[in-house]
Amino acid sequence: MTSVKRKDSSTSTDETDSDEEVPSNTIGSDIPLKWYENHDHIGYDLDAKKILKPISAGKTDDIDEFLEKMENADYWRTVYDDLTGQNITLTNEDISLMQQVKNAKTNPDDQVYEPWLDTFSSEVMIHPIINTPESKASFIPSKWERLKVGKYLHAIKMGWIKPVPPKEDPLLSNNYDLWSDEPKTNLPRSNIPAPKLELPGHHESYNPSVEYLLDDAEVEALKTKMESDYDENERQTKTIFVPKKYSSLRQVPVYDQFVYERFQRCLDLYLCPRQKRLKANITNINDLIPDKPKPQDLHPYPIVQSLIYEGHKNMIRCLTCHSTGQWLASGSDDCTVRIWEIATTRCMNVFQFDKPVVSLQWNPVLSLLTVATGSQILMINPKLGENAKTLFTEEFVKQLSYDASNNDDCQWSKTSDETDKYIRLTITHSIPVRQIEWQARGDYLACVLIPRSDQSQSKSILIHHLSKGRSQYPFKQLKGAVQNVRFHPTKPIFIIATQHSIKIYHLLKQQLIKRLYVNTKWISSIDIHPLGDNILCGGYDSKINWFDLDLSVKPYETYRYHKRAVRCVRYHTKLPLFASTSDDGTCIVSHCSVYSDLLKNPLIVPVKILRGHQIINDLSILDCLFHPTQPWIFTSGADSTIRLFTN
Numbered sequence: 001m002t003s004v005k006r007k008d009s010s011t012s013t014d015e016t017d018s019d020e021e022v023p024s025n026t027i028g029s030d031i032p033l034k035w036y037e038n039h040d041h042i043g044y045d046l047d048a049k050k051i052l053k054p055i056s057a058g059k060t061d062d063i064d065e066f067l068e069k070m071e072n073a074d075y076w077r078t079v080y081d082d083l084t085g086q087n088i089t090l091t092n093e094d095i096s097l098m099q100q101v102k103n104a105k106t107n108p109d110d111q112v113y114e115p116w117l118d119t120f121s122s123e124v125m126i127h128p129i130i131n132t133p134e135s136k137a138s139f140i141p142s143k144w145e146r147l148k149v150g151k152y153l154h155a156i157k158m159g160w161i162k163p164v165p166p167k168e169d170p171l172l173s174n175n176y177d178l179w180s181d182e183p184k185t186n187l188p189r190s191n192i193p194a195p196k197l198e199l200p201g202h203h204e205s206y207n208p209s210v211e212y213l214l215d216d217a218e219v220e221a222l223k224t225k226m227e228s229d230y231d232e233n234e235r236q237t238k239t240i241f242v243p244k245k246y247s248s249l250r251q252v253p254v255y256d257q258f259v260y261e262r263f264q265r266c267l268d269l270y271l272c273p274r275q276k277r278l279k280a281n282i283t284n285i286n287d288l289i290p291d292k293p294k295p296q297d298l299h300p301y302p303i304v305q306s307l308i309y310e311g312h313k314n315m316i317r318c319l320t321c322h323s324t325g326q327w328l329a330s331g332s333d334d335c336t337v338r339i340w341e342i343a344t345t346r347c348m349n350v351f352q353f354d355k356p357v358v359s360l361q362w363n364p365v366l367s368l369l370t371v372a373t374g375s376q377i378l379m380i381n382p383k384l385g386e387n388a389k390t391l392f393t394e395e396f397v398k399q400l401s402y403d404a405s406n407n408d409d410c411q412w413s414k415t416s417d418e419t420d421k422y423i424r425l426t427i428t429h430s431i432p433v434r435q436i437e438w439q440a441r442g443d444y445l446a447c448v449l450i451p452r453s454d455q456s457q458s459k460s461i462l463i464h465h466l467s468k469g470r471s472q473y474p475f476k477q478l479k480g481a482v483q484n485v486r487f488h489p490t491k492p493i494f495i496i497a498t499q500h501s502i503k504i505y506h507l508l509k510q511q512l513i514k515r516l517y518v519n520t521k522w523i524s525s526i527d528i529h530p531l532g533d534n535i536l537c538g539g540y541d542s543k544i545n546w547f548d549l550d551l552s553v554k555p556y557e558t559y560r561y562h563k564r565a566v567r568c569v570r571y572h573t574k575l576p577l578f579a580s581t582s583d584d585g586t587c588i589v590s591h592c593s594v595y596s597d598l599l600k601n602p603l604i605v606p607v608k609i610l611r612g613h614q615i616i617n618d619l620s621i622l623d624c625l626f627h628p629t630q631p632w633i634f635t636s637g638a639d640s641t642i643r644l645f646t647n
Contacts, residue, residue: 033082042085054085192274197265206252208243295607298591300631301577302645305612309345309642311338315616316636319625320361320369327384328634329369330642331357337371339382342627342644349382351422359435365442367393368424372433377447377464379425397424402469410462410471427464427471431455439487443467446485446494461485461496474507484526495535497526502537502547516553518545525568527578531594534602536578538566544580550598557604561588564618570633572626579633581621585613587635587645610645613637 036042041050069075077090090098100107155161202208214222222240230238239257246252282288314334321328327348328340333356339349355374362369367389369380381397383390402412411428427447435448445464451457458478464471480498487494492507500523502516520539527536535547537555542562545555564583571578576594581587587610593603610633613621619638626633631647 190276192276194269194274204241205243206246206249208245212243213245214242292603292605295591295605298605298607300575300647301589301591301607302610302631302633302647303608304646305610305643306632306646307342307345307644309340309347309644310640311347311350312336312640312642314356314640315619315622315638316640316642317622318357318359319623319634319636319642321625321628321634322362322385323364323628324385325628325630327382328642329360329362330636331360331371331373332640333357334640335373337369337380339369339384340642348384349422351380353378358433361436361438363438363442364440366396368397370436370438370445372436372447375429375432377427377429377433377436377445378423380422381424382422394424400425400467400469409459410464412469412471429462431459434482435484437485437487440489444487446487448482448485457481474505483523486526486528488528489530489532491532493532495526495528497523497537499523502526502535504549514549514553516547519543519555519558520545524566527569527571529571529592529594530573534592534594536569536571536580538569538580540565542566542582544569546592546602546604548602556602559606561606562586564620567621568623570624570626572631573628575626575631577626577631579624579626581624581635583615583618583620585615585620586611587621587624587633589633610635612643612645613641614639 031043033042036053041052043051045051072078074089077095078087079090080086081088097107106112152161205212219240219242222242226235226238226240309328309330312330312332312334314332316330316332318331319328320330321342326342328342329337330340331337335353335356337351337353337357337360338347340347351371353371353373357371357373359372360370363379367381367383367385369382371378371380379397381390381393397414400414409430413426413428415423415426429447429449431452432450433447434450437446437448439445443466445466447462447464449460449462451459456478457480458473458475460478460482461473461475462471463474474494478496480500482496482498484497485495486497493513494505494507496503496505500521501518502523503512504514504516505511506513516535516537518537518539520537520541520543522540523537524540525538529535533549535549537545537547539545542560542564544559544562544566546557546559547553548556559580562580562582562584566580566582568581569578570580571592576592577589578592579587579589588606589608589610590604590606592605595602613635614637616638621635621637624633624635633645634642635645636642
């Protein structure tokens with residue numbers, strides 16, 4: 001194998017020899033040698049003669065390769081040149097350069113940091129290096145540039161030349177900012193004003209009225225209540241304020257709790273966090289309307305007038321329905337009570353009394369119709385329905401015993417069959433009766449009385465125990481004129497409605513549980529939901545309040561869809577319905593779904609407005625009553641009629 005040694009650069013006498021060296025192969029480096037694989041030459045020289053291939057170029061076998069490796073001492077630095085077809089032996093400089101490139105080092109002979117010669121700023125010159133005067137053409141705008149710019153400007157105006165749109169990177173077209181919609185993390189620190197101090201009330205007056213002053217017994221009772229209601233730690237934060245009277249303002253001493261209250265105020269300002277209330281940005285007014293189902297999807301409920309019960313000669317004030325749903329009783333100002341068969345409007349019985357009937361109700365267990373007229377409560381056995389129940393009622397009344405000396409304000413008296421065929425028991429009071437209400441078990445009867453001006457309001461509620469024949473006043477002190485009362489359906493809880501508030505008492509514990517704040521001027525009627533967690537309240541100012549006892553003592557919803565005074569509000573005992581009647585001649589039926597889940601609010605949707613009664617002397621519908629099992633409603637009015645609305 002022939003090899004060619006490269007010329008050492010150290011032996012060169014002229015530095016330009018390597019630049020002017022003529023290559024041994026003149027075919028060019030861009031021409032691939034594959035074109036000459038089937039030829040005996042590898043190109044042409046400057047004289048257009050063939051450059052023959054070396055005899056052993058690329059045709060050595062393994063034995064020749066092995067012998068060459070053993071005999072040639074420079075075999076390890078020999079490489080094959082494809083351009084010339086010869087083996088070239090590398091020099092020491094070539095090997096050194098390759099090692100430097102492999103190790104990423106520079107040539108040690110090169111000067112990386114050569115001395116810098118600042119030609120123009122190191123020495124101050126008197127004359128400039130170039131002082132050629134500027135030509136006259138440099139001061140005159142170019143004519144041809146002006147023509148070219150005008151040409152381009154006209155093309156842009158005509159729309160012939162348009163800017164090249166930027167190229168979109170396909171990799172970036174699908175990318176987006178994940179946090180583009182996120183709010184800023186560094187919010188500016190806003191000033192939230194501190195809550196204002198509560199203004200002093202009238203009880204801290206320096207010259208109060210005499211009735212606001214406390215005697216020694218009342219002060220001791222106040223201290224005893226403080227010790228019983230609060231533990232030792234809570235008593236340290238509570239103070240007992242005893243009002244005192246001074247003849248002049250200059251005699252009022254320094255307020256002893258001033259420093260303590262200011263210290264507590266500073267603690268509140270320092271430790272208690274403040275909340276900034278954000279105003280809702282509502283662009284669409286329809287978003288304020290709650291999303292409620294349509295009335296067509298909430299059937300069944302009464303929609304049409306089916307029957308009219310006529311016979312009374314004066315306004316009908318009260319209604320009651322038998323538990324079987326077959327009989328209806330009505331009381332009127334014509335001093336009569338009529339019992340109707342619901343299906344046929346037939347009047348089964350008429351009971352005449354001396355005074356107008358103000359309230360009546362059927363006993364839930366016995367066959368007794370309780371009627372309140374004047375100052376008397378009469379219990380009548382109309383002898384309708386099942387004979388077994390009628391006979392059981394007769395036996396119960398016969399074995400009933402009562403203590404005549406138990407209460408001086410009312411007298412119990414029984415009536416036999418010889419004296420009267422229907423009246424079985426009479427309770428006579430000293431003052432007129434306003435309303436009666438049976439307990440769910442039919443053993444207790446609550447009676448609302450109208451006390452005289454010289455009597456206390458505690459005399460306005462009397463509870464009769466039927467099985468023991470006793471009567472008692474459940475309250476020693478009671479503020480406000482009582483308008484209506486109700487028993488809880490399942491618990492020993494008694495609900496009292498005065499003119500301006502509703503109070504809930506626990507009869508066994510004998511304590512006030514809750515007081516509901518009503519936003520009506522005068523309460524007319526209340527009713528409690530069959531589940532016992534919601535109360536409906538109507539007022540003479542045409543407002544209806546819905547109270548959720550598990551939520552708050554304030555109304556959950558307030559409705560003002562009546563134009564005149566609301567006379568009666570009623571719940572259905574089986575179906576999710578309630579109704580309200582008013583002097584405007586309408587009875588509005590609403591759907592009300594109450595859920596056992598405390599996180600769900602009640603669903604209340606007005607579904608139907610029922611009309612039919614006339615307005616007489618500014619009075620119209622005085623009472624309403626749902627059927628015990630069917631989605632029907634009875635209404636009684638000042639036009640002396642009873643109307644039945646069915647689905």
